[in-house]
Amino acid sequence: MAKSDNERNRKPKDRRTGGHQPKRFSRKPSTSGPSSHQRKDSDLIRLNRYIANAGICSRREADTFIAAGNVTVNGQVITEMGYKVRKTDDVRFDGRKLNPEKKEYVLLNKPKNFITTTSDEKGRRTVMELVSSASNNRLYPVGRLDRNTTGLLLFTNDGDLAKKLTHPKHGVRKIYHVHLDKNVTIGDLRKIREGLELNDGPVTVDAVDYVQGATKKEVGIEIHSGRNRIVRRIFEHLEYEVVRLDRVVFAGLTKKDLPRGHWRFLTEQEIINLGMIQ
Numbered sequence: 001m002a003k004s005d006n007e008r009n010r011k012p013k014d015r016r017t018g019g020h021q022p023k024r025f026s027r028k029p030s031t032s033g034p035s036s037h038q039r040k041d042s043d044l045i046r047l048n049r050y051i052a053n054a055g056i057c058s059r060r061e062a063d064t065f066i067a068a069g070n071v072t073v074n075g076q077v078i079t080e081m082g083y084k085v086r087k088t089d090d091v092r093f094d095g096r097k098l099n100p101e102k103k104e105y106v107l108l109n110k111p112k113n114f115i116t117t118t119s120d121e122k123g124r125r126t127v128m129e130l131v132s133s134a135s136n137n138r139l140y141p142v143g144r145l146d147r148n149t150t151g152l153l154l155f156t157n158d159g160d161l162a163k164k165l166t167h168p169k170h171g172v173r174k175i176y177h178v179h180l181d182k183n184v185t186i187g188d189l190r191k192i193r194e195g196l197e198l199n200d201g202p203v204t205v206d207a208v209d210y211v212q213g214a215t216k217k218e219v220g221i222e223i224h225s226g227r228n229r230i231v232r233r234i235f236e237h238l239e240y241e242v243v244r245l246d247r248v249v250f251a252g253l254t255k256k257d258l259p260r261g262h263w264r265f266l267t268e269q270e271i272i273n274l275g276m277i278q
Contacts, residue, residue, distance in 0.1 A: 044084035045100070047071065050091055054098035070094055105266040105274075106134045106155040109258045116144040116153065131155050131263050142166060146229060151176070151247030152255060155263075161274060165251055170277055171224040173206070175249035176231050181241040183216040188238050192221070196237055203230060222249075251277065 048062035051071065056062065062071075069077050072092045073085055085091055087100045110116075114127045118140065127141055139155040142162045156162055165172050195204040203225060211218040221231060232242045248255055252273055258264055266274075 043086055045087075047073070047078060047083045047085050047091070050085055050100050051093060051098065053100055053102040054091075054093075055103050056093055056098065065093065101137045101157050103158045103161075104135050104137055104139065104156060105158065105161075105271055106131050106139060106263050107253055107258065107266055108153045108155065108263040109255055109260050110145055110150055110153045111261045112148050112150055115147045116141050127153060127155075130261060134263055134265075143226060144228075145247065146232070146245070149245045149247065150260065151245075152250040152253055153247075154250060154253070164277060165274070166226060168224075168226055172226075172251045172277065173222065173224060173249065174247060174251075175220060175222045177211060177244075177246040177248050178219045178221060178231060178235065178242060179244035179246075180217045180219065180235060181243055184210070184219055184240065188240075189219070191238065192234060196234060198233055198237060200227070203227070203234065205234070217243075220248075 046059075047066060048059040051057065051062040051065070052059045057065070063081060065071060066081065066083070067079055069079055070093060071078055072090075073083070074090050085100075091098045091100070108127065108131055110127060110130070114125050114130065116127050118126065118128055120126050124147075127145075131139060134155070135157075137157050139157055140162065142154040142156060142165050145151065145153055154165070164170055189208055189210075192205055192208045195202055197203075205221055205223045207220075207222040209220055210216055211220050221234075223230065231245060235242055253266070253270060
C-alpha cells in the first residue's frame, strides 16, 4: 500500500524520548575559562596535578587554590575543578610561571670511564647512560666529575637547586678519598692545610688527613671549592700522582648502600636537607 505524503514526511520516533526529538542547547561561555571538554589531546594533564608537579603544594591543596582564583592558564583565571592543560600552556600561580615537570633527584655512584656530559660528539660513554632508566623527564648532572674520577654525582631537573649546589658562595661540602702513587709526608699535609698557591690563585681546604686504617698513600680531603680538577691539581702541585680519586660525600649525601654504577632516588628528608643549604 502506498504511503501518504504525511506518512512519508513524518520523522521517526526517538524511543529514548518517547517520540519527541530532544531540544539542542548551545553551551554558554564559562567564566572559568575554556571547558576542559573542548581540550581532548592525549598530552593533557589535570591542572591540580600540574601544580603539584611544580612543587607548589599537594593536589588537594591545589584544588583549593584553583577555586580561590589563584591560578591562570594562558592569562585567564581558571576556577573549574578537573580542568586540563597541556605542558606547553602558560600556567601561573599568583603570577609566577610554573614548570610542569615533577622535580626529581637521582644520586649515582659513578664508575670510571664515563664522562659527565649529556652527550659527546666523540661517541664516548656518558653518565646519562647510567641513569637513563631513572626517569622519563630530562635530568641533568649537577657539577662534573672527571672521566676517571668515581663517586657521588647528583642528577635533577630542579634548575634552582642545581644552581645553588654549584655556586661557590654556597660552599657545598665535598669529601674525596684520594689514592696516591707514594706516601704523603706530614709536611705536605701541613702545606695543604695552610693553603697553596696554584697557577689560577690560592686554594684552601677544610680538612685533610690520612685515611684511618689505610697506608699513608691514602688521604681524605674535604673541600668546598668547585674549581676544575682542584683535588688532582693540589697533589700534582706537590709532585704526587693521583692514582684513584673517589668522591664519597657530596652536600651531605653519602655512598651508603649504593654500589658503584648504581643509582637511587633521594629520600624526602635528603631533598629537604638540600633545600636548606644557605
